Amino acid sequence: MKAPNIKKLIQQVQASITKSDKMIKESKPLIEKMNKETAVAEKEHTQKQQSIDQDIIKITQDMDKATVQYVKDTE
Amino acid sequence: MPDSPEKTIDLAKPPKDKKTKEAPKEVKGIPSATVPKKTTKEVDEAISSLTESDAKKILEESNDSQNEEVAPATGIETVIAPETKGLFASLKEKSKNFLQTMYEKIKNTEIVQNITDRYQVWNNKRLKERTDKKINDLKLETSTEEAKITESTQSAEEAKNEADKAKMAIEAAGLTLSPQDEAQQREEIAQYENDAEASREKILTNEMEANRTETISKEFETKIKEARSRLDGRLEAKMNSNNELLESYKISQEFYVEKIGMCKNLIEEQNGNIEKLIASLAAIKKSEASKKLLEKNIVKCKERIQRLKYTLSEYEKYNNEVTSKADKLNRANADLQNKRDKIIGVEKIKWEKPGTKPVASKILDGGEIRLDYGGAKTIQFQGDIFTITDSAGKAEEIPLDKAKDALIKQFQGLSADELRKGGVSEKFIARIQALEKATNPEATKEKSFKAKDVLAQWNEHVGSKSPFSHFAIESGEDPDQNLADPEGARKFIENKIKAGAPESIKKFGGIPKLILNQVDAFVKKLQQ
Numbered sequence: 371m372k373a374p375n376i377k378k379l380i381q382q383v384q385a386s387i388t389k390s391d392k393m394i395k396e397s398k399p400l401i402e403k404m405n406k407e408t409a410v411a412e413k414e415h416t417q418k419q420q421s422i423d424q425d426i427i428k429i430t431q432d433m434d435k436a437t438v439q440y441v442k443d444t445e
Numbered sequence: 446m447p448d449s450p451e452k453t454i455d456l457a458k459p460p461k462d463k464k465t466k467e468a469p470k471e472v473k474g475i476p477s478a479t480v481p482k483k484t485t486k487e488v489d490e491a492i493s494s495l496t497e498s499d500a501k502k503i504l505e506e507s508n509d510s511q512n513e514e515v516a517p518a519t520g521i522e523t524v525i526a527p528e529t530k531g532l533f534a535s536l537k538e539k540s541k542n543f544l545q546t547m548y549e550k551i552k553n554t555e556i557v558q559n560i561t562d563r564y565q566v567w568n569n570k571r572l573k574e575r576t577d578k579k580i581n582d583l584k585l586e587t588s589t590e591e592a593k594i595t596e597s598t599q600s601a602e603e604a605k606n607e608a609d610k611a612k613m614a615i616e617a618a619g620l621t622l623s624p625q626d627e628a629q630q631r632e633e634i635a636q637y638e639n640d641a642e643a644s645r646e647k648i649l650t651n652e653m654e655a656n657r658t659e660t661i662s663k664e665f666e667t668k669i670k671e672a673r674s675r676l677d678g679r680l681e682a683k684m685n686s687n688n689e690l691l692e693s694y695k696i697s698q699e700f701y702v703e704k705i706g707m708c709k710n711l712i713e714e715q716n717g718n719i720e721k722l723i724a725s726l727a728a729i730k731k732s733e734a735s736k737k738l739l740e741k742n743i744v745k746c747k748e749r750i751q752r753l754k755y756t757l758s759e760y761e762k763y764n765n766e767v768t769s770k771a772d773k774l775n776r777a778n779a780d781l782q783n784k785r786d787k788i789i790g791v792e793k794i795k796w797e798k799p800g801t802k803p804v805a806s807k808i809l810d811g812g813e814i815r816l817d818y819g820g821a822k823t824i825q826f827q828g829d830i831f832t833i834t835d836s837a838g839k840a841e842e843i844p845l846d847k848a849k850d851a852l853i854k855q856f857q858g859l860s861a862d863e864l865r866k867g868g869v870s871e872k873f874i875a876r877i878q879a880l881e882k883a884t885n886p887e888a889t890k891e892k893s894f895k896a897k898d899v900l901a902q903w904n905e906h907v908g909s910k911s912p913f914s915h916f917a918i919e920s921g922e923d924p925d926q927n928l929a930d931p932e933g934a935r936k937f938i939e940n941k942i943k944a945g946a947p948e949s950i951k952k953f954g955g956i957p958k959l960i961l962n963q964v965d966a967f968v969k970k971l972q973q
Contacts (some may be wrong), residue, residue, distance in 0.1 A: 442532065
């Protein structure tokens with residue numbers, strides 16, 4: 371292989387290594403960012419679900435009361 | 446990780462204080478048509494005993510007797526809310542056991558399964574069967590009382606004839622019937638007549654009670670339907686919330702998949718670099734420096750491959766994690782849909798949440814009002830019926846009498862003049878105005894004989910257990926109608942009684958005396 375080809379190959383390899391380094395380096399902060407965003411979405415989701423669950427509990431409590439009242443009223 | 450699919454329901458933590466707050470107990474001796482086996486005499490006495498001291502005495506007696514007979518049930522109290530426990534404790538033992546057997550089936554505390562199980566209790570046909578049995582029993586009792594009337598009336602007639610004959614015989618013998626004997630005969634006849642009157646009262650009371658029970662049953666059915674719709678709405682909200690999170694997971698998954706692909710490409714690229722470097726290395730014969738340079742780059746590439754592999758594994762790890770969460774959420778949604786289908790079935794109806802406001806409202810000809818919520822969702826009011834249509838075109842009808850304030854509130858903002866011009870029913874306008882007054886209590890302070898106020902006072906006067914306590918403003922009646930005075934109120938109430946038991950009234954030619962006594966007591970109260 372001629373010298374200029376080696377030089378060109380090395381340049382290509384260096385460029386490829388730089389690209390890999392960038393990929394490796396940015397992975398951690400990107401994963402952290404993504405985890406953070408997911409955690410925020412999950413927190414919001416949990417809060418919404420809890421709020422809905424409270425509504426459900428209220429509905430069931432009202433209905434249980436209505437059922438007992440119904441039985442009492444029709445004794 | 447979202448916890449909703451596994452969320453448990455805790456409606457009824459055992460109260461710290463074991464003493465349950467009891468709801469008002471049924472009072473022994475208080476005139477109540479819901480206690481069918483009371484004799485006329487007892488009822489009559491009770492009517493006249495409505496003084497404060499006597500009522501107190503009766504209450505004490507009642508409490509004593511209840512304390513003796515009520516053994517607290519277990520099981521149901523662990524699944525109903527603390528505030529319902531008092532009400533439950535006030536039930537008769539038979540009713541407690543009845544509910545107990547139904548509530549025993551609620552064991553799963555996972556919230557969605559729990560409400561599905563609960564729904565099966567509320568919607569249990571045994572509740573309806575129990576009510577139907579009560580109505581049938583009342584009808585049977587009515588038949589017995591009808592036979593008693595015939596018997597008592599005949600006895601009274603016979604006693605009268607016999608008394609006349611005896612009197613004639615005594616007079617024929619030249620003797621005179623003593624005033625004492627005559628009084629005794631009259632007393633006997635009066636006793637038979639009183640018995641017949643008591644049976645008439647009983648029949649009318651039974652008819653009232655049967656009608657009241659029927660109304661309560663229908664109201665309960667409406668409550669079940671409403672609860673079903675509301676629960677469906679909440680389960681749908683849970684699914685929507687899950688879908689929002691799934692969207693977020695999808696973004697994460699797309700990101701990880703992209704990075705995984707990039708890592709794999711770079712690893713492949715580095716492997717290709719190594720191959721090229723090795724090939725170049727093999728071609729070099731003389732230059733040691735070039736050899737070293739190529740070897741050094743081969744090492745670098747290998748090292749990058751290792752690091753890229755680690756990065757790839759990290760991306761894969763998080764991708765697997767988020768995929769697993771998404772799968773779990775998808776399963777939760779499938780379960781939610783399944784439960785919704787189980788609860789709602791094919792009759793799925795969407796209710797508008799209280800507080801939701803229409804995007805447009807229109808008063809059409811013929812007293813029709815249409816509220817538009819977008820997405821084909823509408824609420825239409827016509828002929829004292831609300832028709833709530835969801836985006837899928839499924840509709841639910843709710844009569845004005847059964848409509849909750851939350852629904853009426855949807856129409857607030859439309860002026861009474863505007864509604865009258867459009868021919869909207871006065872009953873509906875009155876509901877809107879009543880709501881507005883409720884938010885402005887000053888308007889309700891003055892004493893009045895308005896129909897709706899008199900009714901409210903009457904219902905309170907006779908008590909919630911009485912079959913006469915469920916009178917309401919009917920279609921075509923003006924709730925603000927001024928009854929002028931207590932006598933006007935009397936006529937109004939009597940008409941309500943007549944309308945409530947038309948068959949009995951027709952049969953007896955009027956309202957039995959014992960019930961008129963209650964009306965008298967009420968009118969006196971109004972006069973004070």
